Amino acid sequence: MSDYITSVKNLVYTYPDGHTAVRDISFEIKRGESIGIIGANGAGKSTLLMLIMGLLMPQSGEIWVEELKVTPKSLTAVRQRIGMVLQDPDDQLFMANVYDDVAFGPRNYKLDEAEVNERVTKALQTVGILYLKDRPPFRLSGGEKRAAAIASVLSMQPGILVMDEPTSSLDPKARRRLISMLKELSQTKIITSHDMDMVMEVCDRAIVLKEGRIAADGLARDILADCRLLEECGLESPLSLQNCPLCGSKKQDPGH
Numbered sequence: 001m002s003d004y005i006t007s008v009k010n011l012v013y014t015y016p017d018g019h020t021a022v023r024d025i026s027f028e029i030k031r032g033e034s035i036g037i038i039g040a041n042g043a044g045k046s047t048l049l050m051l052i053m054g055l056l057m058p059q060s061g062e063i064w065v066e067e068l069k070v071t072p073k074s075l076t077a078v079r080q081r082i083g084m085v086l087q088d089p090d091d092q093l094f095m096a097n098v099y100d101d102v103a104f105g106p107r108n109y110k111l112d113e114a115e116v117n118e119r120v121t122k123a124l125q126t127v128g129i130l131y132l133k134d135r136p137p138f139r140l141s142g143g144e145k146r147a148a149a150i151a152s153v154l155s156m157q158p159g160i161l162v163m164d165e166p167t168s169s170l171d172p173k174a175r176r177r178l179i180s181m182l183k184e185l186s187q188t189k190i191i192t193s194h195d196m197d198m199v200m201e202v203c204d205r206a207i208v209l210k211e212g213r214i215a216a217d218g219l220a221r222d223i224l225a226d227c228r229l230l231e232e233c234g235l236e237s238p239l240s241l242q243n244c245p246l247c248g249s250k251k252q253d254p255g256h
């Protein structure tokens with residue numbers, strides 16, 4: 001079996017209004033890799049994720065997830081392999097309580113309730129919010145909602161997790177908790193963000209998008225230390241790599 005579990009080949013996507021958001025993008029992802037897709041607003045990050053999930057279909061090029069080519073016919077099987085955490089958890093949580101939201105996917109697979117319960121409990125434990133299982137999702141804090149949205153994807157046991165801007169709108173404590181959790185998850189991860197510090201901690205590889213094209217693809221620690229590249233792509237170095245604004249001393253060497 002190939003080491004590459006997802007591959008994107010010469011992908012092009014133009015929105016109905018004529019705007020081309022993804023221009024000839026190709027890359028391959030290995031099992032277990034953690035990839036940060038970074039780029040300024042409008043670079044094409046969300047469009048790329050929607051193409052990978054089959055929520056949009058490309059005008060040309062193709063996407064493979066394991067042995068499946070993403071087409072309208074293969075979508076059900078593709079989504080058993082890849083789970084997507086949406087940018088806004090309110091779009092992902094819609095049941096009366098957290099338990100039912102996390103059980104929604106497994107129940108859809110027609111699993112028996114004992115197995116549903118096992119999966120829900122495990123997913124909620126993984127994200128550290130089992131104690132919130134009976135609460136209505138709309139009453140939760142931003143960080144708790146994000147954790148519940150992640151659990152609702154984990155309960156379907158996908159091998160690949162796709163997340164669009166997972167740290168956006170989180171306070172520092174919730175963000176820190178999320179980063180620790182992401183580092184613990186063993187799934188292959190594809191994460192878009194402009195939180196460079198999160199990408200540096202969670203991802204081993206980074207792909208930089210600029211105006212719908214790949215501007216760089218390599219080790220996250222190399223890419224995030226390349227100030228000129230980041231600036232050209234409308235990004236900033238991670239705070240943890242910036243020199244101290246008071247004394248000018250260097251904070252951290254990305255190689256160590």
Ligand SMILES: Nc1ncnc2c1ncn2[C@@H]1O[C@H](COP(=O)(O)OP(=O)(O)O)[C@@H](O)[C@H]1O
Pocket residue numbers: 015016017019020021039040041042043044045046047048
């Ligand atoms: N529904 C849409 N119709 C037309 N253009 C869109 C639509 N959604 C996004 N775009 C455009 O496509 C480009 C990429 O958008 P997006 O993938 O959302 O970027 P990012 O997630 O990197 O901020 C942007 O120029 C954006 O304005």
Ligand SMILES: [Mg+2]
Pocket residue numbers: 045046047164
């Ligand atoms: Mg986006």
